[in-house]
Amino acid sequence: MSYMSALFTSARYHTKPRDPTYRVLTNERINKHVLEAQYAVRGAIPLRAEELREQLEENGADAGLPFDSVVSCNIGxxxxxxxxxxxxxxQIAALTEYPDxxxxxxxxxxxPQDAIDRARSLLQEIGSVGAYSHSMGVPAIRKxxxxxxxxxxxxxxxxxxxxxxxxxxxxxSNLLQILISGPLDGxxxxxxxxxxxxxxxxLNAARSVPYFLxxxxxxxxxxxDLKKNLAKARHDGTNVxxxxxxxxxxxxGNCLTKQNMEDIIRLCYEEGLVLMADEVYQDNVYHEAQPFVSFKKALREMGAPYADNVELVxxxxxxxxxxxxxxRRGGYFELCNFHPEAEEQVYKLASVQLCPPLAGQIxxxxxxxxxxxxxxxxxxxxEEKEGIAQRLKGRSEILVEAFRQLEGVTCNDANGAMYLFPTITLPKKAVSAAADAHQAPDAFYALKLLEATGICVVPGSGFGQQPGTWHFRTTFLAPGTEDYVRRLKKFHEDFMDEYRD
Amino acid sequence: MSYMSALFTSARYHTKPRDPTYRVLTNERINKHVLEAQYAVRGAIPLRAEELREQLEENGADAGLPFDSVVSCNIGxxxxxxxxxxxxxxQIAALTEYPDxxxxxxxxxxxPQDAIDRARSLLQEIGSVGAYSHSMGVPAIRKxxxxxxxxxxxxxxxxxxxxxxxxxxxxxSNLLQILISGPLDGxxxxxxxxxxxxxxxxLNAARSVPYFLxxxxxxxxxxxDLKKNLAKARHDGTNVxxxxxxxxxxxxGNCLTKQNMEDIIRLCYEEGLVLMADEVYQDNVYHEAQPFVSFKKALREMGAPYADNVELVxxxxxxxxxxxxxxRRGGYFELCNFHPEAEEQVYKLASVQLCPPLAGQIxxxxxxxxxxxxxxxxxxxxEEKEGIAQRLKGRSEILVEAFRQLEGVTCNDANGAMYLFPTITLPKKAVSAAADAHQAPDAFYALKLLEATGICVVPGSGFGQQPGTWHFRTTFLAPGTEDYVRRLKKFHEDFMDEYRD
Structure with a gap:
């Protein structure tokens, strides 16, 4: 039932009741930008993994599944x-939660005494972790x-x-909401x-302008190539x-070279672009030859005219x-070279959201x-920090090695982050079977992998990839890497045996 | 510098450098819906209060202020x-934070043993409070x-x-984002x-359609009156x-009567409206004669055709x-009678945001x-719960009584929530002085109150009010009610002496 006919009915409700089954919120009337948004990391395959996990929890071996555990490699x-x-x-979290x-x-x-001291000083700065803080976060923590x-x-x-x-x-999300002012923005x-x-x-009804890694x-x-894409987007009317x-x-999992970073900064300056640097994996770097360098540092060291002018967050x-x-939901961002008018809006959006969770701030x-x-x-x-870093590095190396031994699979080293993104060359027969199942070929592969082994990865199509190539993303966080490799190897051989051209 | 001229410059950057002072993000190019959004609870007056608090912290009595503390009555x-x-x-929070x-x-x-037991069972259900949970929240907690x-x-x-x-x-915010599909929606x-x-x-570029309490x-x-406003809005082209x-x-601070609630539900049914019930103050009720009744209960008890058809969140x-x-940032919402297509979008938005903070979920x-x-x-x-409830009720009564004794001030009893919203009848001279200062009259009053007493309230214009009436909102959370009343009374008398017509 359309909105207009609902209106029509409602205008007459004294004589004729409305259709009781009418709903305001169906796809017809839901914000189409929400309908269009996709988030594969928690999409169809992870949801199926959740179902399988519940089956195993409820029925164990009786669930009749060819594996005894679901391995969640879909999300960091x-x-x-x-x-x-x-x-x-x-320790600090516990002490600030319960100051008694x-x-x-x-x-x-x-x-330990240093945890006690820190909790005490944090509580002096914060008051109670149950109170709203400043919308930008506790001032002393920001210092x-x-x-x-x-x-x-x-x-x-x-x-x-x-x-x-x-x-x-x-x-x-907040920065993009401020930035996007119309449907031509990209x-x-x-x-x-x-x-x-x-x-x-x-969600912000904006255009994604892709550049390929x-x-x-x-x-x-x-x-x-980036400049070419930018020029094309502008030619198509996009305000990048x-x-x-x-x-x-x-x-x-790549780390950018210093040359790459400087080129990017120069481009942002010349083309009038805000540079949004997602540096959440700055502590996840695995090769001394490719250390993490922040965009802030790269920017400041380029000097005039870049250092004091490129808008960087x-x-x-x-x-x-x-x-x-x-x-806990926590993090921070730093603004560089933002106009005070923009800072004012960033603050306002933060204030509508009241404050970040205190447990995250701590x-x-x-x-x-x-x-x-x-x-x-x-x-x-x-010891704990280094142990985690070493375990991750070790697992990534075992996985890379294993991927490279699989038929039709190539994989770069992980230099940073906590993911591998191997290429899988899928036989034509598999691509065609995927089409019959109305799935992207890599989604088809990933779903079969899940159903056969319990390993949950995200197909490359959820992240974007060069047309005609297929990938999947897996974290290297899961323990039992040998078991992972054994399951994957068997599945891949069976899959190729079934679909090899 | 306009966007187009920036583009023009950038296209020629090899021959002529861009204007270094150009910024992408100024009011000219910032999302105008963000620019238009207002949030008075953390707006200009609370920001000024923050400055005063800092002055007092840094300089104490040497700050030269006519008060020794800022009383934050602007926010619950x-x-x-x-x-x-x-x-x-x-106790449970501390134990789940530090399971050792x-x-x-x-x-x-x-x-106590029951806190230990609960923490243990929560940890079994959750795993670690440092892990993302299900995007809808931990299943056992939702049960x-x-x-x-x-x-x-x-x-x-x-x-x-x-x-x-x-x-x-x-x-x-999430529900509104799903609901608003175009600029005519209201x-x-x-x-x-x-x-x-x-x-x-x-922020969602939608129309607010006011109805007056x-x-x-x-x-x-x-x-x-509500129906009249609704009809008018529809006549003006708004898709309410x-x-x-x-x-x-x-x-x-009011509690709706059952009659009011049933009228609202009937209206939502007949007019095809989603009912969004903000019931966060359901535990803050102060008079047995006016207990809290949830809209869910009222809806279910109205029977057909309402009970199973009105979309309620x-x-x-x-x-x-x-x-x-x-x-901690925590809460929940419950959907009733939503279409599965809408549920799917609610889930998707939650999943893009990953998960609510675990400390809030607990x-x-x-x-x-x-x-x-x-x-x-x-x-x-x-004892703790009842003590809090009684203190709030006691403070609200003292404040109501005090407001009613001020010249030109009237105030309803607080039946619920944690706020009073007294009317202040401002003399023409004050209204005119406010106009000279480019302030709403009640903002003028509230700012003077802050500067004279350190009491921070929010002017009624931040919440909306009948045209020509002026209010402020104060919480009754602050301790030292007698001191609050003394400061306010003296200020109000001085203010009236200065501006009385």
């Missing part, structure tokens, strides 16, 4: 798998974020430019990309206003790195201000 | 003032929310219709209203798709009631499933 959710939280962070503990005679036996950035980059940072967030996604996004960006752009050059960026860079890359998060505290504090050498908690903190 | 933020958190909730505590020999001496609703209303509730949120605001909102609604509607009828709702009701009211929160845990669990009679924590929990 370290603590859902076996990653233990950093003890120092959780600070005065209990047993506390000194349970908690320590600025200090962290200064020490990381060797360039000044001001707390007045730092906004704590409910995770990087929340910050990205944003350059890498392909492949983390689908938050296409989803947020769809070059798999054959370790997922680096071809600036000439910003460029998103994810570094280290998601889903690609960079995002960080407590969900990634060795912290892995996804469930974790940001620990992220930027961890125990120092000589502190009671330093040794344990260092 | 109980734990920023003197409200202590509920012990049981915080559960195995420590001292734990049984520090924590207990459904049970709570069933017991409250005496009607079935299903966890599949319950979404945990990062606070009610987050849920409201939503009925009460005047006065909590400005989240006008802000969220502005009747101050002379205890802020009840005049359905005939939903109606917001805040019950108990914010900023009015009702919001609850951990920030209000006696919980007052604003900083607090929802305690809210809906508090200690029971016979449990170790029951007596303390009951």
């Amino acid at each position: 959710n370290p603590q859902q798998l076996d990653q233990k939280p950093l003890t120092f962070l959780r 503990l600070l005065n209990h005679p047993s506390t000194a036996q349970i908690f 320590r974020v600025a200090k962290f950035i200064e020490e990381r980059d060797g360039h000044p940072s001001s707390p007045s430019q730092i906004y704590l967030t409910a995770g990087a996604s929340n910050g990205v 944003v350059l996004i890498p392909i492949p990309q983390y689908p938050l960006y296409t989803a947020a752009l769809a 070059d798999e054959s050059a370790d997922w680096g960026l071809d600036v000439a 206003k910003a460029m998103v860079v994810i570094n280290p890359g998601n889903p690609t 960079s995002f960080h998060s407590i969900s990634k790195g060795q912290t892995g505290e996804c469930g 974790a940001v504090d620990v992220l930027v201000s961890p125990p120092k050498e000589g502190d009671e908690s330093y040794a344990l903190w260092k | 933020n109980p734990q920023q003032l003197d409200q202590k958190p509920l012990t049981f909730l915080r 505590l559960l195995n420590h020999p001292s734990t049984a001496q520090i924590f 207990r929310v459904a049970k709570f609703i069933e017991e409250r209303d005496g009607h079935p509730s299903s966890p599949s219709q319950i979404y945990l949120t990062a606070g009610a605001s987050n849920g409201v 939503v009925l909102i009460p005047i006065p209203q909590y400005p989240l609604y006008t802000a969220a509607l502005a 009747d101050e002379s009828a205890d802020w009840g709702l005049d359905v005939a 798709k939903a109606m917001v009701v805040i019950n108990p009211g914010n900023p009015t 009702s919001f609850h929160s951990i920030s209000k009631g006696q919980t007052g845990e604003c900083g 607090a929802v669990d305690v809210l809906v499933s508090p200690p029971k009679e016979g449990d170790e924590s029951y007596a303390l929990w009951k």
